[in-house]
Amino acid sequence: MMQRQINLRTLMTLILTxxxxxxxxxxxxxxxxxxxxxxxxxxxxxxxxxQGYQLFNIPEExxxxxxxxxxxxxxxxxxxxxxxxxxxxxxxxxxxALFNPKHKLWNEAAPAVFRARFETSKGAxxxxxxxxxxxxxxxxxxxxxxxxxFDDSRFFRVRAAYIAQFGVxxxxxxxxxxxxxTMLDDPVRQSNKRGFIAYAMTGPNTRTTQIYVNLADNSRxxxxxxxxxxxxxxxxxxxxxxxxxxxxxxxxxMRAGKQAKLFEEGNAYLDREFPKLDRLLRASIVVDxx
Numbered sequence: 698m699m700q701r702q703i704n705l706r707t708l709m710t711l712i713l714t715x716x717x718x719x720x721x722x723x724x725x726x727x728x729x730x731x732x733x734x735x736x737x738x739x740x741x742x743x744x745x746x747x748q749g750y751q752l753f754n755i756p757e758e759x760x761x762x763x764x765x766x767x768x769x770x771x772x773x774x775x776x777x778x779x780x781x782x783x784x785x786x787x788x789x790x791x792x793x794a795l796f797n798p799k800h801k802l803w804n805e806a807a808p809a810v811f812r813a814r815f816e817t818s819k820g821a822x823x824x825x826x827x828x829x830x831x832x833x834x835x836x837x838x839x840x841x842x843x844x845x846x847f848d849d850s851r852f853f854r855v856r857a858a859y860i861a862q863f864g865v866x867x868x869x870x871x872x873x874x875x876x877x878x879t880m881l882d883d884p885v886r887q888s889n890k891r892g893f894i895a896y897a898m899t900g901p902n903t904r905t906t907q908i909y910v911n912l913a914d915n916s917r918x919x920x921x922x923x924x925x926x927x928x929x930x931x932x933x934x935x936x937x938x939x940x941x942x943x944x945x946x947x948x949x950x951m952r953a954g955k956q957a958k959l960f961e962e963g964n965a966y967l968d969r970e971f972p973k974l975d976r977l978l979r980a981s982i983v984v985d986x987x
Contacts, residue, residue, distance in 0.1 A: 791844040795871055798878045806832075807839030812930070812983040817852070818976040819939060822932025823983065824894060831883035834896055834904065834926040839982070841906060846871065847980040851967045853948040853959060855941040855975075859915065862897060863977055864907035865948070865956070869963035875906050876960050887925040889915040892933050895923045899951045907951060910936050939975045947971040 786794075786802075794800040806828070813824050828835040841847060846866055854862035866872040882902050889895060889911050896904035901922065910929060929936060947967060949955045958966045967974055 786843050794840070795844045795846060796874060798874060802844070803837070803840055805836070805840060807835045811839060813838075813842050813980055814983050815847070815980045816978045817935065817939070818978065820932060820935035822929050822935045824927050825930045826894075826927030830886050831895075831924045831926040833880050833883050834924060837880060837906070838908070838926055842980045842982055845979075846875075846906065847977055849964065849979070850977045851964060851971075851974045852939050852977060853967060853971075853974060854909075854945065854950060855939045856912075856944055857941040858913045860909040860912055861936055861939050861941075862907060862909040862950070864897070864905075865959045865963075866906070867964040869961055869965075872960045872963055878905055879903050880905070882922060883924040883926075885919050885922060885924045889918040889923055889925060890928075892929040892936075893925040894927050894929070895925045897951050898923070903951075912937065940973045942973060943971050947974060 790802075794802040807826065809828050811826055813826065815822050815824065826835050826838055841864075847863065848867075850863060850865065850867040852861055852863045853865060854860070866875065879902055882904070887893060891911050891913050894908055894910050895918075897907040897909055898904045945953065945955075947970070948959050958970075
């Protein structure tokens with residue numbers, strides 16, 4: 698009799714144990730299906746990701762792209778610039794930086810050498826910029842292009858056999874944000890020869906966003922501190938064709954003090970008063986596919 702009671706107890710224990718195992722297995726199955734068959738667990742100082750029947754170990758010490766970028770942003774070089782992230786930005790990110798000159802993007806360094814394509818109403822040309830020539834200027838130029846600053850603006854100052862100038866945003870709301878955002882000078886390491894580009898300025902440490910292309914040999918400007926940041930390597934014939942009939946009338950240089958309307962009204966003013974000016978449709982960083 699006692700032996701039979703023991704056997705019944707053993708049988709009940711086995712049944713309950715089996716039921717419990719089935720219940721746990723069922724819950725695990727549902728959990729897997731709810732999380733796309735991907736489970737994550739922390740074991741031995743590493744993050745382990747199990748997908749299906751495969752197991753991947755990701756050591757905690759391994760740098761993620763986000764952490765690498767954060768470390769780069771926390772570091773500083775001689776120019777207080779950090780390596781740039783993507784060479785292109787999404788629309789919301791570009792707009793946020795465009796309206797905020799203090800945005801962290803403006804501290805990002807340009808690549809050592811980069812190319813930018815400028816599409817205009819006369820055709821396209823390509824500029825190759827070199828950071829070592831003028832680090833401060835190259836960094837800003839690179840980031841202005843990435844944020845779309847130059848898009849839908851005008852070549853408002855073109856003087857035949859001298860320069861073609863651009864770099865006042867077509868949207869006055871953007872232009873006014875950048876009018877007084879000066880940067881430190883760069884030493885003059887290249888000459889203002891035909892095809893080379895540099896920033897316009899009114900004196901030491903007054904460069905902002907206005908760029909000019911030398912249409913002739915203007916090496917006399919070297920002694921005044923105009924530091925080239927790059928040169929036109931394709932499409933110089935396009936730059937030569939930009940409308941020059943208005944000369945200094947359609948805004949002129951920064952030193953002339955006649956640019957107020959450009960910042961107050963933007964494209965509306967220039968298109969109304971100087972309709973023959975050529976347009977800078979868009980500028981973009983040329984990404985090497987190799």
